[in-house]
Amino acid sequence: MYERSMLISEARVTPILVSDAPLLNLQGVHQPYTPRCVIEVVTEGGVVGLGETYGDREYLTALQTFAAHLPGHPVTASTRLWDLAAEILRPETVDADLLGERPDREMFGRRNLDKLHGIVVSAFEVALLDALGRTVDLPVHALLGGKLRDRVDYAAYLFYRWSEHPTSHASSDDWDAALDPGGVVRQAERMVREHGFRSLKLKGGVFPPEEEIAAVTALHQAFPDLPVRLDPNGAWSVDTGTKVAENLRDVVEYLEDPCTGTRAMAEVHRRARVRLATNMCVTTPGEIPEAFATDAVQVLLCDHHFWGGLQATQHLSAICKTYGVGLSMHSNTHLGISLAAMTHAAACAQGDLHACDTHRPWQTEDVITRPHRFDGGAITVPDEPGLGVELDREALARLHERWSGSDVRTRDDVAAMQVADPHWSMPSMPRW
């Protein structure tokens, strides 16, 4: 029998809109506001556990449906969330849009029921672990088996960008435009100066490969001691990917998703012998065997938001270690609850962990009372109970009010680009 105080009495899902920067990518540009969800799991003992995840309409509905079934569930039993998800979120009960192909929305691989279960389970698993940690006075990393490192390194996530959104009602930040090698290097200098990052990653797939090769080469010349990565989100053909890899062989730590699909990745690696990473062709356990057997991927970017949570991240790290594949972490626009969860997961990950991605420096607001600070490009792993963050209820209410007063319900970088260029559409692949 579980103690009554460990049972969930209520689970809340609060959609919010977070202001975002005009960051460019293959699909287009980030919207002025992007949807996220904050999860709160309240126990009979009065403890509140936090989670954060995607806020797009279709996920929101699935999260809310799932939340309604949680009262009575013990916070000690997060592995059971998978069975609950399979029971509740079935093809006939979920938004069809979640299961169909949407190349413009597939930055983290195929959309299918397993992926949806992983996303929903993850959001609540984090909140359950936070609640459990607060109840028993232990940090989440201790519940995961114990931290292997005291600090988690993150990479400066560089983007081609505009200085402002093309709409007048959007909020703006104080970053300059970066549309050429000089702009990218200046952006990196500020990121390194302000946060101390010791790895650099450029989001590519925006300009023809020669221009992105020039930008990455300029980064390498400006920061000869820092590892550099380039990620065009699968935009190149095998021939183009091979040429870029050959050009950047002595420059990049690895190339991330140069091409779309495991076979194309394996072929580029076979031809160029440059290390490749992915958060696109391996995003579910079922995609691991082919990718590892064909040596398509040498570094896997995990993301607890879609791999099924913090425990699933630990399992994945053990598999990668066994196969000699390195691990890093993928990110999308996120706030501090997600950053705390990523940090606990990364602290416990086994094997060869590369600096993790984070979009956090691009966000000007947060829903936690003490937003994280990067020190030497790293976050110190919190030892406070649970995730080690406190919800800022005023900020949550403000960002939720923004959501209520807006009709933005999904992240749609293609549509955001069409505001500036009405003729824009999702590029057909391979783009180059």
Ligand SMILES: O=C([O-])[C@@H](O)[C@@H](O)[C@H](O)[C@@H](O)C(=O)[O-]
């Ligand atoms: O935020 C972006 O524009 C990124 O392109 C993101 O959506 C990707 O999912 C991601 O960062 C990646 O590494 O592919």
Ligand SMILES: [Mg+2]
């Ligand atoms: Mg990527």
